[in-house]
Each structure stands twice: as structure tokens, then as C-alpha cells.
Amino acid sequence: xxxxxxxxxxxxxxxxxxxxxxxxxxxxxxxxxxxxxxxxxxxxxxxxxxxxxxxxxxxxxxxxxxxxxxxxxxxxxxxxxxxxxxxxxxxxxxxxxxxxxxxxxxxxxxxxxxxxxxxxxxxxxxxxxxxxxxxxxxxxxxxxxxxxxxxxxxxxxxxxxxxxxxxxxxxxxxxxxxxxxxxxxxxxxxxxxxxxxxxxxxxxxxxxxxxxxxxxxxxxxxxxxxxxxxxxxxxxxxxxxxxxxxxxxxxxxxxxxxxxxxxxxxxxxxxxxxxxxxxxxxxxxxxxxxxxxxxxxxxxxxxxxxxxxxxxxxxxxxxxx
Amino acid sequence: xxxxxxxxxxxxxxxxxxxxxxxxxxxxxxxxxxxxxxxxxxxxxxxxxxxxxxxxxxxxxxxxxxxxxxxxxxxxxxxxxxxxxxxxxxxxxxxxxxxxxxxxxxxxxxxxxxxxxxxxxxxxxxxxxxxxxxxxxxxxxxxxxxxxxxxxxxxxxxxxxxxxxxxxxxxxxxxxxxxxxxxxxxxxxxxxxxxxxxxxxxxxxxxxxxxxxxxxxxxxxxxxxxxxxxxxxxxxxxxxxxxxxxxxxxxxxxxxxxxxxxxxxxxxxxxxxxxxxxxxxxxxxxxxxxxxxxxxxxxxxxxxxxxxxxxxxxxxxxxxxxxxxxxxxxxxxxxxxxxxxxxxxxxxxxxxxxxxxxxxxxxxxxxxxxxxxxxxxxxxxxxxxxxxxxxxxxxxxxxxxxxxxxxxxxxxxxxxxxxxxxxxxxxxxxxxxxxxxxxxxxxxxxxxxxxxxxxxxxxxxxxxxxxxxxxxxxxxxxxxxxxxxxxxxxxxxxxxxxx
Numbered sequence: 001x002x003x004x005x006x007x008x009x010x011x012x013x014x015x016x017x018x019x020x021x022x023x024x025x026x027x028x029x030x031x032x033x034x035x036x037x038x039x040x041x042x043x044x045x046x047x048x049x050x051x052x053x054x055x056x057x058x059x060x061x062x063x064x065x066x067x068x069x070x071x072x073x074x075x076x077x078x079x080x081x082x083x084x085x086x087x088x089x090x091x092x093x094x095x096x097x098x099x100x101x102x103x104x105x106x107x108x109x110x111x112x113x114x115x116x117x118x119x120x121x122x123x124x125x126x127x128x129x130x131x132x133x134x135x136x137x138x139x140x141x142x143x144x145x146x147x148x149x150x151x152x153x154x155x156x157x158x159x160x161x162x163x164x165x166x167x168x169x170x171x172x173x174x175x176x177x178x179x180x181x182x183x184x185x186x187x188x189x190x191x192x193x194x195x196x197x198x199x200x201x202x203x204x205x206x207x208x209x210x211x212x213x214x215x216x217x218x219x220x221x222x223x224x225x226x227x228x229x230x231x232x233x234x235x236x237x238x239x240x241x242x243x244x245x246x247x248x249x250x251x252x253x254x255x256x257x258x259x260x261x262x263x264x265x266x267x268x269x270x271x272x273x274x275x276x277x278x279x280x281x282x283x284x285x286x287x288x289x290x291x292x293x294x295x296x297x298x299x300x301x302x303x304x305x306x307x308x309x310x311x312x313x314x315x316x317x318x319x320x321x
Numbered sequence: 322x323x324x325x326x327x328x329x330x331x332x333x334x335x336x337x338x339x340x341x342x343x344x345x346x347x348x349x350x351x352x353x354x355x356x357x358x359x360x361x362x363x364x365x366x367x368x369x370x371x372x373x374x375x376x377x378x379x380x381x382x383x384x385x386x387x388x389x390x391x392x393x394x395x396x397x398x399x400x401x402x403x404x405x406x407x408x409x410x411x412x413x414x415x416x417x418x419x420x421x422x423x424x425x426x427x428x429x430x431x432x433x434x435x436x437x438x439x440x441x442x443x444x445x446x447x448x449x450x451x452x453x454x455x456x457x458x459x460x461x462x463x464x465x466x467x468x469x470x471x472x473x474x475x476x477x478x479x480x481x482x483x484x485x486x487x488x489x490x491x492x493x494x495x496x497x498x499x500x501x502x503x504x505x506x507x508x509x510x511x512x513x514x515x516x517x518x519x520x521x522x523x524x525x526x527x528x529x530x531x532x533x534x535x536x537x538x539x540x541x542x543x544x545x546x547x548x549x550x551x552x553x554x555x556x557x558x559x560x561x562x563x564x565x566x567x568x569x570x571x572x573x574x575x576x577x578x579x580x581x582x583x584x585x586x587x588x589x590x591x592x593x594x595x596x597x598x599x600x601x602x603x604x605x606x607x608x609x610x611x612x613x614x615x616x617x618x619x620x621x622x623x624x625x626x627x628x629x630x631x632x633x634x635x636x637x638x639x640x641x642x643x644x645x646x647x648x649x650x651x652x653x654x655x656x657x658x659x660x661x662x663x664x665x666x667x668x669x670x671x672x673x674x675x676x677x678x679x680x681x682x683x684x685x686x687x688x689x690x691x692x693x694x695x696x697x698x699x700x701x702x703x704x705x706x707x708x709x710x711x712x713x714x715x716x717x718x719x720x721x722x723x724x725x726x727x728x729x730x731x732x733x734x735x736x737x738x739x740x741x742x743x744x745x746x747x748x749x750x751x752x753x754x755x756x757x758x759x760x761x762x763x764x765x766x767x768x769x770x771x772x773x774x775x776x777x778x779x780x781x782x783x784x785x786x787x788x789x790x791x792x793x794x795x796x797x798x799x800x801x802x803x804x805x806x807x808x809x810x811x812x813x814x815x816x817x818x819x820x
Contacts, residue, residue, distance in 0.1 A: 188450075189445075190438050190444060190445035190446070190449040190450075191445070193431055193435035193438050193439065194438070194439055196428070196430060196431060196435075197428035197430075197431050197435065197436070197439050199430075200428045200429055200430040200431070201426065201427070201428040201429065203426060204426035204427060204428055204439070205428070205439055206390075206410065207388070207390050207410050207420070207422070207426050208410065208414065208426075208439045208440040209409070209410040209411030209412075209413070209414040209440070210411070210439070265430075266430075267428065267430040267431075268430050
């Protein structure tokens with residue numbers, strides 16, 4: 001019996017190491033980037049500097065968590081970015097003057113998200129196609145609402161986004177909070193286990209008596225809610241609505257999830273990792289500016305950073321296997 | 322209304338207690354296919370019922386109907402004398418009806434506690450993880466003492482045999498509702514000998530505590546050893562119900578409609594005079610490891626307890642064989658995988674595509690694959706192996722497991738390979754198919770092919786001319802000719818006797 005217990009302990013060590021590497025790698029990438037930035041501009045190492053560096057990471061953190069939920073189910077969401085765009089339009093147009101209508105539109109948008117999630121499951125459609133189609137619906141709707149950038153965010157929203165909370169800058173607070181809540185629900189809670197199980201082996205979860213339709217509707221609705229939060233925070237930062245403000249979020253959020261240890265096979269996601277991935281990717285842009293890389297090269301350079309981290313992960317994963 | 326007065330004539334009259342589950346005249350159609358055609362089945366508390374039949378006889382469909390994962394097309398469903406109209410997996414869970422499915426239904430990305438949580442609703446709230454871990458560990462300890470399964474590890478990191486143990490333990494684990502009936506579909510196919518024995522013993526002791534079990538397996542000896550009653554299915558119907566105590570293996574096989582072929586193997590004396598050229602020659606790795614040799618025309622078996630290095634050795638032999646044949650040093654080789662789902666079939670391809678993929682080179686005409694030659698080859702071999710399929714263009718997954726396995730065999734046999742490695746390929750395949758394949762292997766060997774065959778089923782090894790019995794990662798004992806008999810093999814696997 002003691003021998004069996006010992007065997008138990010030894011055998012569980014290697015997978016733990018692998019899991020640590022999955023989250024540790026983006027953390028290391030983030031630390032290295034920060035070190036380079038502070039080395040170039042020591043002044044950035046301040047409350048204000050952190051706020052500036054990570055301001056635009058807040059919406060991306062929410063968008064990445066939204067994407068993470070969809071990837072957890074084994075799907076992918078290509079409509080993420082234009083949904084955020086639509087949210088900024090609705091927020092800038094209605095939230096201040098007609099809060100009830102704005103809330104109603106938000107609810108309809110989230111229900112639509114859930115409905116598309118169910119449609120993907122019931123009709124066995126590839127999520128990549130359905131969400132690509134959805135992205136055009138969101139984009140079209142926002143262009144009808146707001147043909148050119150405009151409107152204005154409610155004051156309370158922009159004030160909140162420039163609020164200076166005690167101890168840590170706002171973006172850091174939000175990142176910690178989002179990662180903590182996500183970790184609790186997805187990684188630790190008993191329902192999180194069912195959700196992750198449904199992503200990896202839907203049949204097994206169904207056989208255990210769970211309703212897959214319910215699981216998918218709830219998860220997609222939660223993803224819609226998080227994308228909505230991304231849109232709201234983004235409007236608070238830019239103070240106006242713009243249909244085309246966030247097309248890059250779609251792929252950046254996928255990148256953040258994968259960077260943070262997620263995998264497309266479904267069921268393998270880490271909320272903490274996704275948040276760190278989002279911070280890393282949004283910092284990559286700033287780092288490249290500090291390094292005086294011309295803007296035309298920045299997207300490519302961001303790709304290279306993503307590639308390097310993922311390659312590192314693949315290599316270490318192989319070694320710990 | 323149903324007609325409760327109709328009593329199936331073969332059911333023994335003794336019914337000591339009201340049935341836990343009683344289904345009458347159950348039909349299940351998939352389009353034009355009748356998977357179940359009027360099945361009457363009952364099981365009482367604490368009863369162990371064996372369910373046998375060919376692949377495609379409807380055993381799995383019946384199991385799914387009972388478990389609620391498949392809706393019956395018609396028929397009555399009685400649970401403890403209460404009529405149930407809508408049956409679903411979550412209601413089955415509530416009533417303590419659990420299943421162990423053949424293709425495991427654990428989530429590979431979750432650890433044991435999380436997997437346990439999935440079937441137990443009460444495992445939630447603070448501390449659920451600890452409670453779930455304790456529940457699964459306790460049941461594992463009860464069924465498989467000294468199992469040594471690490472609890473905090475993801476299921477995907479465990480070997481298949483251990484996963485099977487976990488799945489079985491999960492089905493027997495108890496939180497708020499007690500377990501009333503467990504349906505086990507081929508539960509021992511991935512278990513080693515010792516674990517299988519432990520499971521059978523546990524099923525008996527569970528039965529004494531009132532837990533009913535339905536055991537579906539092709540290992541007839543297990544059925545005879547552990548069941549009270551045996552139900553035989555053929556073609557979607559129950560054709561016989563017998564008391565297991567008064568049933569012999571041969572009688573059971575006869576009931577299933579396939580006659581067990583007599584051992585026509587002429588036992589050659591210890592060393593056949595005319596052996597073909599040696600095609601496998603691999604020296605042992607370290608002390609106590611025999612060197613493995615095989616010549617054309619031979620059938621070599623790898624025996625021993627599961628997980629003692631047979632598969633690793635087989636794969637090593639295959640990869641050296643492949644490298645050597647690529648350099649023209651050895652004849653071509655092929656490998657028949659046992660784990661159909663993950664390394665055997667191409668799930669989206671047709672039977673023909675699956676069958677010919679190993680022979681693409683030979684089917685090339687001017688750089689492109691000739692579809693005419695491809696179809697000819699596929700047709701010829703699916704006929705030769707008697708693959709039961711509407712046409713060779715049928716998607717492979719619509720075939721039954723045994724027939725899929727035949728296609729994998731055909732893939733190797735249709736190729737130019739001279740040496741064929743078999744990785745426990747007959748796991749979970751019905752007796753009739755097995756006999757056909759054994760025959761084919763023997764005739765192909767007689768034509769000069771060489772087979773290296775790893776199997777977990779003792780009876781299968783009697784087809785071999787020479788055996789290597791593995792123990793602790795080494796080929797420990799060589800048996801040949803008359804020495805090949807179950808008792809001798811077991812003795813060598815456990816390390817007693819002749820070394």
C-alpha cells in the first residue's frame with residue numbers, strides 16, 4: 001500500500017511539471033518584455049507607466065476570456081472582434097441617453113450568441129464557418145447603427161476607465177480579478193470540470209446525464225457577456241463607437257488563449273494563462289514601439305513573438321512528456 | 322397497453338423478487354436497419370446476467386436503450402414495476418443504473434476526481450475535489466487492491482488498462498444514490514489478467530450486496546465463471562436464456578450460431594525441419610532477455626501479462642524492420658493495430674480507402690493512383706476476408722467493430738508485406754470473426770508470410786508455433802510446440818516453473 005502511494009506521487013510529478021511550463025512560459029515572456037521596456041525607459045516603471053502600458057490590455061483580457069470559453073468547447077470564435085465593435089457602437093450611441101434600450105440590445109446580442117452556439121451543436125456545423133458568418137452580421141449591424149466612428153461614451157464609463165485605484169493600477173487589478181474569477185469557475189469549480197469535460201469528450205458528459213445543449217448555450221452566453229465587457233471597457237478607453245475598432249481582437253484573443261496553455265482540441269484551457277497571454281500580446285505592441293520598430297512591421301513582429309513563445313512551449317512539452 | 326400475460330417460453334419460472342428492470346418487446350430501428358427486434362429482457366436485484374452474441378447482434382444497442390443513451394423505437398420499459406415512458410441518462414443515474422462503455426467515456430483532459438464529479442451531482446460546493454478523490458480512490462481500493470493509480474493525474478496520462486480500471490471503479494462508486502445495476506461492455510478487454518480476476522470477484526461480491534450486473538463480453542469463460550444467467554442474442558433478438566451453471570463453453574458457442582472450429586492445428590515437433598529464411602532477428606536487451614527470431618512461414622506469439630513490454634518490443638521490431646526493408650535488407654513489413662480508434666482506421670474514409678492505403682505505391686500508374694486498380698484490390702480482399710459491408714464505398718465507421726478490424730487485417734494482407742506484426746488485434750471481436758481470421762493467418766503463414774502476434778487472450782496463442790512469454794519488460798521464456806498450453810503460459814507469465 002505504501003509502495004502504491006509512493007508510485008502515485010512519483011507518477012504525478014511529470015504532468016505537474018508540464019502544466020507549470022504551460023503557464024510559466026508566457027509569464028517568462030511577459031517578464032522579459034517588461035524588463036526590456038524598463039531598461040530602455042526606466043521612467044515607465046511607475047504607477048502611471050504601468051497604467052499606460054496595460055490600459056489597452058483590459059478589453060483584450062475580456063475578449064481573450066470570451067474566446068477561451070469557446071475554445072474550451074472545442075470550437076473557435078471568429079466573430080469576437082466585430083462583436084466588440086458592435087458593442088462600442090451601441091454603447092456610444094445609446095447607453096447614456098437610453099440606458100434601458102441599450103441594455104435590451106445587449107441582452108438580445110447575448111441571447112443571439114447563445115443561439116448560435118446551440119445552432120453549431122444541433123446542426124453539427126463547423127464553428128469556424130458559423131462564427132465567420134456571425135462576424136459579418138455584427139459588422140453589418142454596427143455599420144447600420146453608426147456608419148462612421150462617433151457617439152460618445154457615458155461619462156461614468158470613461159471616468160471608471162481612468163480611475164486610479166489604491167495599491168495597483170486599474171489594468172492590473174482587473175487582470176488579477178478576471179484571472180482569479182476565471183480560475184475559480186473554470187479550473188477549480190465542480191461545474192468547470194463538467195464544462196471542460198464537455199469540450200474534450202462531449203459524449204461522455206452526455207452519457208453522465210448532462211444536457212449538452214444547456215452547457216453550450218450557457219457557455220456561449222457567458223462568452224457573449226465577456227465580449228460585451230470587452231466592448232464596454234474599450235468604449236470607456238476610446239470614448240467613442242467605431243464598427244472597425246477591434247477586428248484584430250479576433251485573432252489576438254485566439255493567440256492569447258493558445259499562448260496561455262490552451263489547445264484547440266477542446267477542454268484544455270487556462271484562464272490565468274489566457275489573461276497572461278492577453279497582457280503579453282498587448283505589451284508586444286508597446287515593446288516594438290519602444291524598440292522603434294516601424295508600425296508597418298509591428299504586426300509581423302507580433303507574429304514572430306507569438307511564434308517564438310509557442311515554439312518554446314512545443315519544445316518543452318516534448319521534453320516533459 | 323402491453324400484454325403482460327405473454328411470458329417468454331425460455332425464461333426460467335423462478336423469480337424470487339420483483340425485477341429491477343423489465344423491458345418487453347423492445348424495438349430499435351435506425352432507418353431501415355432493425356438493431357433490436359422485439360427484445361424481452363429482465364434483471365432482478367443482485368443478479369448477474371451475461372449477454373453474448375456476435376458483433377452486430379444488438380448487444381450494444383440493448384445496453385444503450387437500457388442506459389437511456391438511445392431511445393427505443395417501441396416497447397415497454399418497467400423499472401421496479403413502474404412503467405417508464407421517457408428514459409434518459411440522467412434518470413438512469415438517479416435510479417442507480419450505471420454503464421461502463423466499451424470505448425471509454427472518461428474525459429482525457431480531466432483528472433480522476435473531476436471525472437468522478439461528472440457522474441455525481443452531489444459532488445459540488447467547497448471541498449468537492451477532495452471528496453471526489455476520496456470516493457474514486459475508495460472504490461478503486463475495493464475493486465482493485467494495490468492498484469497504484471495516481472489520483473491527481475489526468476486520465477490522458479494513464480495507460481489504457483488503468484483507464485479501464487478507473488472507468489469501472491467510477492461506475493461502482495457511490496455518493497448519494499446507491500448503485501443498483503451496472504452494465505459492463507467488454508470491461509476486461511483492456512485489463513491485465515490480475516485486474517480482470519479482481520473485477521470478476523468484485524462483481525460476485527457486489528451481487529451479494531444486491532447490485533445487479535449485466536456483463537457483455539466475448540470472453541466466454543468469464544461469463545461462465547461469474548454469471549447466474551446467460552442471454553444469447555442473434556440478429557437483434559434474444560434467442561436463448563440459460564442457467565450459466567449448467568452451460569458449457571461449447572454449448573454457449575453453439576447457441577451463438579458459430580461453431581468453434583476444432584483445433585485442426587497439427588502440432589509440429591519442436592523444430593520444424595524446413596524453416597524459411599530468418600526475417601526477424603533481434604538480440605535480447607540485457608540479461609534474461611531472449612533474442613527474438615522469426616522466419617518466413619512462422620507464427621510467433623508474444624504472451625505474458627498485459628503491459629510487460631510486449632507492445633514496446635513489437636513496435637521496436639516493426640520500426641527496425643521498416644528501416645531495414647527501406648534499405649532493401651529485409652522483406653517489407655506491416656503492422657495491424659489493436660487500438661482501432663486511435664491508430665487503426667481513418668474515420669472519415671471509406672472501406673476501400675482504408676483497405677488500400679498501405680498499398681498505394683503498388684497501385685501507382687504513371688505517378689497517380691489508379692482508381693481502377695485500387696477498387697479491384699479493395700474488392701478482392703474485402704471478399705476474401707468476408708467483410709460484412711454493403712459496398713466497399715461505405716464509410717468505415719458504419720461497420721461493426723469486428724468488420725472494421727477485418728478491414729485493418731486486409732490492409733496488411735493486401736500489401737506486399739512479408740512480415741506482419743499484430744498488436745492484440747482481436748480485442749473485443751466476436752468468436753466467429755476470430756475463427757475466420759485465425760484460419761486466414763494460418764493459411765497466409767503456410768504461403769510463406771511471417772506473423773509476429775502479441776495477444777492478451779490465452780486461447781489465441783494456441784495458433785502460434787512458438788511463443789515468447791514476457792515478464793517485466795523482458796522476453797523471459799520461449800515455449801514451442803506441445804509446450805503451448807494455457808497453464809504453461811500462465812506459469813511462465815507469473816514467473817514460476819521453467820526458467
